[in-house]
Amino acid sequence: MQIMNIQNRVKIKVIGIALPIALLIVWHVFVSAGYVSPHILPLPETVLSTLVRLLTKGKLILMIAISLRRVVYGFLLGTASGFLLGLLMGLSRTAEKLFAPTFHTIRQVPLIGWIPLIVMWFGMNEVSRILVVAIGAFYPTTLNTFAGVRGVPRKYVELASVYGYKGLKLVRRIILPAALPSIITGFTLSLGMSWVLLVAAELLIETMAGIGKVIDIGRETFNMELVMVGIVTTGLLGFIMTKVVERAAQAAQKGRVFEQEQ
Amino acid sequence: MKNFFQRIEWKDKLLGVIVPLLVLIAWQSAVSLQLFSPLLLIPPLTLVDTLWYLASSGELTTNILASLNRVVFGFLIGASAGFLLGLFMGLSSFFDQFAGPLIKASKQVPQFALMPLIILWFGVDEFAKFVFIAIGAFYPMVFNTYQGVSSVSKRYRELAQVFDYKGFRYLTKVILPSALPLIITGVRHSLGLSWMFVVGAEIFGADTGLGYMMAAARNMFQIDVVMSGLVVIGSIGFGINFILQIIEKRLLVWRVSTDQGAKCKS
Amino acid sequence: MSIQKGTLEIKNLSKSFIVDGTPLQVLSNINLKFPSGSFISIVGSSGCGKTTLLRIMLGLETRYEGDALLDGERIEGPGANRGIVFQDHRLLPWLTVGENVAFGLDKLDRKAKKLIVDEHLKLVGLSGFESAYPAQLSGGMAQRVAIARALANKPEILLLDEPLGALDALTRMHMQKELERLWLLEKITMVMVTHDVDEAIYLSDIVVIMSSRPGIIKKIIKIPFARPRDRASSEFMQVKAEILKEFHLGTEYPFAYAI
Numbered sequence A: 001m002q003i004m005n006i007q008n009r010v011k012i013k014v015i016g017i018a019l020p021i022a023l024l025i026v027w028h029v030f031v032s033a034g035y036v037s038p039h040i041l042p043l044p045e046t047v048l049s050t051l052v053r054l055l056t057k058g059k060l061i062l063m064i065a066i067s068l069r070r071v072v073y074g075f076l077l078g079t080a081s082g083f084l085l086g087l088l089m090g091l092s093r094t095a096e097k098l099f100a101p102t103f104h105t106i107r108q109v110p111l112i113g114w115i116p117l118i119v120m121w122f123g124m125n126e127v128s129r130i131l132v133v134a135i136g137a138f139y140p141t142t143l144n145t146f147a148g149v150r151g152v153p154r155k156y157v158e159l160a161s162v163y164g165y166k167g168l169k170l171v172r173r174i175i176l177p178a179a180l181p182s183i184i185t186g187f188t189l190s191l192g193m194s195w196v197l198l199v200a201a202e203l204l205i206e207t208m209a210g211i212g213k214v215i216d217i218g219r220e221t222f223n224m225e226l227v228m229v230g231i232v233t234t235g236l237l238g239f240i241m242t243k244v245v246e247r248a249a250q251a252a253q254k255g256r257v258f259e260q261e262q
Numbered sequence B: 001m002k003n004f005f006q007r008i009e010w011k012d013k014l015l016g017v018i019v020p021l022l023v024l025i026a027w028q029s030a031v032s033l034q035l036f037s038p039l040l041l042i043p044p045l046t047l048v049d050t051l052w053y054l055a056s057s058g059e060l061t062t063n064i065l066a067s068l069n070r071v072v073f074g075f076l077i078g079a080s081a082g083f084l085l086g087l088f089m090g091l092s093s094f095f096d097q098f099a100g101p102l103i104k105a106s107k108q109v110p111q112f113a114l115m116p117l118i119i120l121w122f123g124v125d126e127f128a129k130f131v132f133i134a135i136g137a138f139y140p141m142v143f144n145t146y147q148g149v150s151s152v153s154k155r156y157r158e159l160a161q162v163f164d165y166k167g168f169r170y171l172t173k174v175i176l177p178s179a180l181p182l183i184i185t186g187v188r189h190s191l192g193l194s195w196m197f198v199v200g201a202e203i204f205g206a207d208t209g210l211g212y213m214m215a216a217a218r219n220m221f222q223i224d225v226v227m228s229g230l231v232v233i234g235s236i237g238f239g240i241n242f243i244l245q246i247i248e249k250r251l252l253v254w255r256v257s258t259d260q261g262a263k264c265k266s
Numbered sequence C: 001m002s003i004q005k006g007t008l009e010i011k012n013l014s015k016s017f018i019v020d021g022t023p024l025q026v027l028s029n030i031n032l033k034f035p036s037g038s039f040i041s042i043v044g045s046s047g048c049g050k051t052t053l054l055r056i057m058l059g060l061e062t063r064y065e066g067d068a069l070l071d072g073e074r075i076e077g078p079g080a081n082r083g084i085v086f087q088d089h090r091l092l093p094w095l096t097v098g099e100n101v102a103f104g105l106d107k108l109d110r111k112a113k114k115l116i117v118d119e120h121l122k123l124v125g126l127s128g129f130e131s132a133y134p135a136q137l138s139g140g141m142a143q144r145v146a147i148a149r150a151l152a153n154k155p156e157i158l159l160l161d162e163p164l165g166a167l168d169a170l171t172r173m174h175m176q177k178e179l180e181r182l183w184l185l186e187k188i189t190m191v192m193v194t195h196d197v198d199e200a201i202y203l204s205d206i207v208v209i210m211s212s213r214p215g216i217i218k219k220i221i222k223i224p225f226a227r228p229r230d231r232a233s234s235e236f237m238q239v240k241a242e243i244l245k246e247f248h249l250g251t252e253y254p255f256a257y258a259i
Helices: A002-032 A044-056 A060-091 A093-106 A111-122 A126-150 A154-162 A167-204 A211-220 A224-252 B010-032 B044-057 B059-091 B093-106 B111-122 B126-150 B154-162 B167-204 B210-219 B223-251 C050-058 C097-104 C110-123 C139-152 C169-186 C197-203 C234-246
Strands: C008-019 C022-034 C039-043 C065-070 C082-085 C157-161 C189-194 C206-211 C216-222
Touching: A002 A044, A002 B093, A044 A060, A044 A224, A060 A093, A060 A126, A060 A167, A060 A211, A060 A224, A093 B010, A093 B223, A111 A126, A111 A167, A111 B167, A111 B210, A111 B223, A126 A167, A154 A167, A167 A211, A167 A224, A167 B111, A167 B167, A211 A224, A211 B111, A224 B093, A224 B111, B010 B044, B044 B059, B044 B223, B059 B093, B059 B126, B059 B167, B059 B210, B059 B223, B093 B126, B111 B126, B111 B167, B126 B167, B154 B167, B167 B210, B167 B223, B210 B223, C008 C050, C022 C050, C022 C216, C039 C050, C039 C197, C050 C065, C050 C082, C050 C157, C050 C189, C082 C139, C097 C110, C097 C139, C110 C139, C139 C169, C169 C189, C169 C197, C189 C197, C197 C234, C206 C234, C216 C234
Parallel strands: C039 C189, C039 C206, C082 C157, C157 C189
Antiparallel strands: C008 C022, C008 C065, C206 C216
């Protein structure tokens, strides 16, 4: 039975990579048969070798490092402020009534729309780029922290109050652990949004470096290989970051199973 | 998540205006005390003037229509493709195993990274923008539809089997109604992203649209126009959401008192 | 001689599930014959396979050894000649009460549908509720709608899988009376799975007692008393004690309510 399961899993994996492989083959045949110019669509193997070459010899690593720094700063700034606001609104109904209407009104502005204003106020610089990333990280964490804190089952709070838990102790020992799954969901979504907005910020706020800039240089010089390498790199980095956050989330919640209150 | 559009007591509403009021007062005093350059901060009333000017000159209408036109087309293309793929993936586990990994993997690429590629392939005209917006609209729709269709309760599937519901009848009478709440969530996220992507695409390169209006104003240092643009795109975002809430309420009347905790995805 | 409609016969039936790679026998060599028009209860502790047996009669479980025959024909899948009421009412939440009752009448035209829906809602005492949504109903009302939905198809046999298990004690007794009334009115075979011994004695002509691991039939008891039955009568108590004895509860606790 165990063996059957493994066989089954292997089968599913094989089915799953059949389509990407088929697409790569079609891509290769299409280009090498001359249906489309390699200037418009470079061969997949060229993209791969360019990626490896730029990673080992070129400045791609540096560009990645610069992008990652922006994401980390923006993510920390956005999630920290989002967490605090979400916690405050979750704990106090007065705070919710004070801030929620403004929060939900401002939330209607599509995130990218802030870029022109931020650039005018802070200039075409690193601060603006980090702020744009932070805005992306801010909303999901706020919303999910709020929902998590507000949704803490009443029975746990009642139990804690019977044992004399109050104030900070109640928040730290009962409310935050119970709200943790939702807060972690918020962080995960925030990271995704940060990554999306980073690329937008690097394309829309002129910069000398970063993975978005690599793609943009490729566009300006009509260097398709560079564009493709940039896209693949953003995808790979996004994948790695998601995995890291998922692992961290699993570790944080290890062994804890939460009851959902109906 | 408390529904913003629910009926709120007037006292609560009053509390809600305190913060905007304080912001307005701080804003006006910052202007009066000349804390910032007038290039960076205009008086609140100037913003109203500018909005009125832009509206009466017709400039605003032209740009709004241009942006809305792009959103509608891009959304329709992307969301219908996403709906169909999500439906097939939800109905057939083979198709899910076949196409699912690729779709999930491709989602890892932040869609803005594709904009330069789309421009190189399709030029800077309208079609390129439709494609870009469609990609933004695609993902929330595909995942939510898939989730809704594949998670139809076994209890209902058995019931359909007992009453001999098959094929199209089964799809329309059992699967789709059961998946409807998540499909609507998908539509909402999808439209939200479309609205964000249109602004991005227009800032990047366009000669009409609200994003273009804001980008051009930034280049000429017209902060009043930039801020007006923010107000307008925010209001339209609000309007879209509002209409969707009404439609959702209409379509989901049957959820009378069984309000499940709303899912928060921004 | 032709078999009367609604006759259910189970011959040498066995069924096992595969759990973690090892087969687990849930039903072993079951033999039963229910005459048409009778009310049968199957009682037993949880896990004795009684629900599986009912699902085989319904046609949701098709892999089994032996035979399950309805009117002499082997049951190979669900069919309109068998109605089902599940423990959870299983009304589709997006359909109104009326649409739920009409769920199995899809092939009829609007007028015929409405006629049957009205008739059956009246039958279960819910006239005027056809445009309400399930979420607006109480548990007892929802279960009445589920019964109306099952009866609307005019089945030869109605299968009831712990239909009153989720209701509170008072609603439950009331609904038992209702079930009896419907059975007397419709004159069809009803097979009910329950673990409430009182309920079984109150309603049934035949009580089948099952024991678990693997599920076998321990005893079949015929109950000939006149209806409506008095739960406090001595004959009722006697039968109850007899049944409870099968679960090793009889001697010490003669008045135990349930298992």
